[in-house]
Amino acid sequence: MAGEIELIHTTQAAAAGGHYAQAVLHQGVLYVSGQLPVRADGNHSVDQPFEVQAAIALDNLMAILDAAGQSPSDLLKVTVYVAGIEHWPAFDRIYARYLGEHRPARAVVPVPALHHGYLIEIEALAGSEGTS
Structure with missing residues (x-):
């Protein structure tokens, strides 16, 4: 594989819960692993309403x-x-607050269940010309 692979880790987002990185940077593209609404300190929010869970998952994405x-x-x-x-x-409203005018490509996929009983998981691709 051409180019270096950099593993991205921050304590400002939930730690990876398995054999994966929070994100991987390769040739200027950042591949962010699925972010559940686990708080950065490891506390779970599965008992919280959807809006709270969505904000925590987005906070993790922003920190990464x-x-x-x-x-x-x-x-x-x-x-x-x-x-x-x-x-x-509800997700669309919260997401718009986080992204403002920026509108990346997006898919919202309804699923019957997520790990630990969470209501949302978010993964993303990002890149910028100044990133290598």
Whole structure:
């Protein structure tokens, strides 16, 4: 594989819960692993309403972007898994607050269940010309 692979890790987002990195940077593209709404200190939020869970998952994503020297405006593609499509409107409102005018490609995928009983998981691709 051409180019170096850099593993991205920050204590400002939930630690990886298995054999994977929070994110991987390769040839200027940041591949962010699925972010569940686990707080950076490791506390779970599975008992919280969807809106709280969505904000925590997005906070994790933003912290990982920052650790990689990127920002929300560098997001290229976001995939969101929600346990129940009825959460789509709430997610869209929260997501818009985080991203402002930036509109990366996105998919919202309804699923029957997520790990630990969470209601949302977010993965993303990001890149910027200044990143190598």
